Amino acid sequence: MLNSLYTRLALGLFVLLIAVGLVYTFVSTMSLREYYASVNQELNRDLARHLVSDRNLVDEGRLDQKALKTLFERYMTINPSIEIYLLDTEGKILAYSADPGKIKRNSVSMAPIHKLLDDMEAYPVLGDDPRSHDRQKVFSVTPVPSAQNTEGYLYVVLRGEEYDSVEMMAREGHFITMSAWAMGASLVFGLIAGLAAFRLLTRRLTRLTRIVEQFEQGEPGTGNDARLRWSDEGSRSGDEIDYLGVTFDRMADRIALQIEQLREKDTLRRRLVAQVSHDLRTPLASMQGYVESLRMKRDRLSPDEQAQFLDIALEEGRRLSHLVDELFELAALEAREKQPRLEPFAPAELIHDVAQKHGPEAARKGIELKVIGDPALPMVLGDLGMTERVLDNLIRNALEYSPEKAEVELHLAQTEAGLKVVVSDSGPGIAEQDLPHVFDPLYRGDNRETPGHAGLGLAIARRIMDMQGGAISVCNRDSGGAAFEIVLPFQPKANASQ
Missing domain, CATH: 1.10.287.130 (Signal transduction histidine kinase, dimerisation/phosphotransfer (DHp) domain)
Incomplete structure (x- = not known):
C-alpha cells in the first residue's frame, strides 16, 4: 500500500501543504507587522507636534523643562504604549519618559528622522529604539527649540516596551490560536481536494496497470486474444x-x-x-x-x-x-553475415556473360539460349557477384526443365521500377497452387508428375534480391513454361553524374 503511486502522491501533497502553510504563516506575519506599523505611524504622525503645541512645551522660544517633565509623567500613565525622548540636533538623548535602567542608547540615528520629516507619507519609516542596540520601531517626531535656543527634536516611539509586551501576549494567545485553526482548516481542505484530484488521475493509471498486467499474464498472438485495450475504455482526454x-x-x-x-x-x-x-x-x-x-x-x-x-x-x-x-x-x-556490395554496373554486359557461360550446357541439350532486348540500358545499382548468382540459378533451372530443341529466352527491358530481366523456359510450367510457395526453402509441389521445385536456389535468389533492394517473381506463360522476373534499381542520377 505504501509503495503505490497514490500513497506517495498523498504523502508528497501533505508535506507540500505543511511547507506552504509555514511559508504562508511567516509571510503573513511579516506583512501584518509592516501593515500595522504603517497604520500606526500614519495615525500618529502628528502626535509629537501636537504634544509640543498642546502642552505648551515651548515658552518664549525656549523649551519649558517643567512642562516637559509633566508631559513625561502624564503620558506614561495615560498611554504607556508610547515612549517620549528629547533629542538634540545630533540625535543625542537629552531627556526621556522611560525607565532609566532600560535605556541602552545615548543617541539615535538622524537619517530616519530626516527622511520622515522630508516626506510625512513615507510609511513605514523605522527609527532606532533607545531600549535596544539593534531593534527599530515606528516613531513620530517634530522639531522643538532647546534650552540653548537651538533646534532639538521630540522623538516619540509609538510601539514602546509596554506595547511589545501586550502584543507578545496577544500573539501567543488569540493570534496563534486563530492562525493554527486557519492553517489547519486550509491544510485539511487542500489535502482533501488534492487527494480527490489525485484519485481522478491515478484511476486512469490503475486501469492502464490492469491492462498491462492482463497482457503480461495472457498469451498474445494466439488468435483468441481477448485482452483489454486502452482505446476501448472510453475516456479519451488526449493528455500524457x-x-x-x-x-x-x-x-x-x-x-x-x-x-x-x-x-x-x-x-x-x-x-x-x-x-x-x-x-x-x-x-x-x-x-x-x-x-x-x-x-x-x-x-x-x-x-x-x-x-x-x-x-x-x-x-x-x-x-x-x-x-x-x-x-x-x-x-x-x-544471418546477414554476407552483405551486398552495391556498385553500378552495365546490366546488358552481365546478361550476355552469364548466357555465354551457360551456352555449352544449352548446346548439349539442344536448347537455344537467346538474349532479347536493348543492350544500351542505363547502369543499375547492385552487387555484381550476387546478381550473377541469381541469374545462374534461374538459367540453370530453365535449362533443366525445358525439353530438347526448345528455347530459353532472357528479355531485358526498362521500366519505372528499374531494369527488368525475364528468364522464360519452355517447360511444363508450375502448378497454380504451387506458385505462391516457389521461393520457400525446399518446397515440393503436390503434383509429382511435374518437375516442381525442390531445393534452396530460389530461396537464396529471393533473399539476394531483397538485400539489394530489388524484387523477384514468377508466373506461367500463356504459351507454356514458366517465366521468372527480377527487377534491379537503376543507378541514381546524382551518383551517375559523379
Whole structure:
C-alpha cells in the first residue's frame, strides 16, 4: 500500500501543504507587522507636534523643562504604549519618559528622522529604539527649540516596551490560536481536494496497470486474444496518460504480431529441418547402398557395373555437397553475415556473360539460349557477384526443365521500377497452387508428375534480391513454361553524374 503511486502522491501533497502553510504563516506575519506599523505611524504622525503645541512645551522660544517633565509623567500613565525622548540636533538623548535602567542608547540615528520629516507619507519609516542596540520601531517626531535656543527634536516611539509586551501576549494567545485553526482548516481542505484530484488521475493509471498486467499474464498472438485495450475504455482526454495508453496498445499489437510471426517462422523452421533431413538422408542412403553393394558384390560385378555403381555414388555425393553448400549460403544470408556490395554496373554486359557461360550446357541439350532486348540500358545499382548468382540459378533451372530443341529466352527491358530481366523456359510450367510457395526453402509441389521445385536456389535468389533492394517473381506463360522476373534499381542520377 505504501509503495503505490497514490500513497506517495498523498504523502508528497501533505508535506507540500505543511511547507506552504509555514511559508504562508511567516509571510503573513511579516506583512501584518509592516501593515500595522504603517497604520500606526500614519495615525500618529502628528502626535509629537501636537504634544509640543498642546502642552505648551515651548515658552518664549525656549523649551519649558517643567512642562516637559509633566508631559513625561502624564503620558506614561495615560498611554504607556508610547515612549517620549528629547533629542538634540545630533540625535543625542537629552531627556526621556522611560525607565532609566532600560535605556541602552545615548543617541539615535538622524537619517530616519530626516527622511520622515522630508516626506510625512513615507510609511513605514523605522527609527532606532533607545531600549535596544539593534531593534527599530515606528516613531513620530517634530522639531522643538532647546534650552540653548537651538533646534532639538521630540522623538516619540509609538510601539514602546509596554506595547511589545501586550502584543507578545496577544500573539501567543488569540493570534496563534486563530492562525493554527486557519492553517489547519486550509491544510485539511487542500489535502482533501488534492487527494480527490489525485484519485481522478491515478484511476486512469490503475486501469492502464490492469491492462498491462492482463497482457503480461495472457498469451498474445494466439488468435483468441481477448485482452483489454486502452482505446476501448472510453475516456479519451488526449493528455500524457491517454498517449501512454494508446502507445501501449500499439506496442501490444506489434508484440502480438511479432509473436505470431515468430510462431510462423518456427513452424517454417521445423518444416525446413524436416525437409532438409529428408533431402540429406536420400542421397546419403543412396550412396551408402551403392557403396555397400559394391563392397559385397565386387567379385560378381563386371567392371562396367562397378563403374556404374561408383558413378551413381559420386553423383549422389555431388548432390549432397551442393545441398549443404546452399544451406550454408542461405544461413549466411539470413544471418546477414554476407552483405551486398552495391556498385553500378552495365546490366546488358552481365546478361550476355552469364548466357555465354551457360551456352555449352544449352548446346548439349539442344536448347537455344537467346538474349532479347536493348543492350544500351542505363547502369543499375547492385552487387555484381550476387546478381550473377541469381541469374545462374534461374538459367540453370530453365535449362533443366525445358525439353530438347526448345528455347530459353532472357528479355531485358526498362521500366519505372528499374531494369527488368525475364528468364522464360519452355517447360511444363508450375502448378497454380504451387506458385505462391516457389521461393520457400525446399518446397515440393503436390503434383509429382511435374518437375516442381525442390531445393534452396530460389530461396537464396529471393533473399539476394531483397538485400539489394530489388524484387523477384514468377508466373506461367500463356504459351507454356514458366517465366521468372527480377527487377534491379537503376543507378541514381546524382551518383551517375559523379
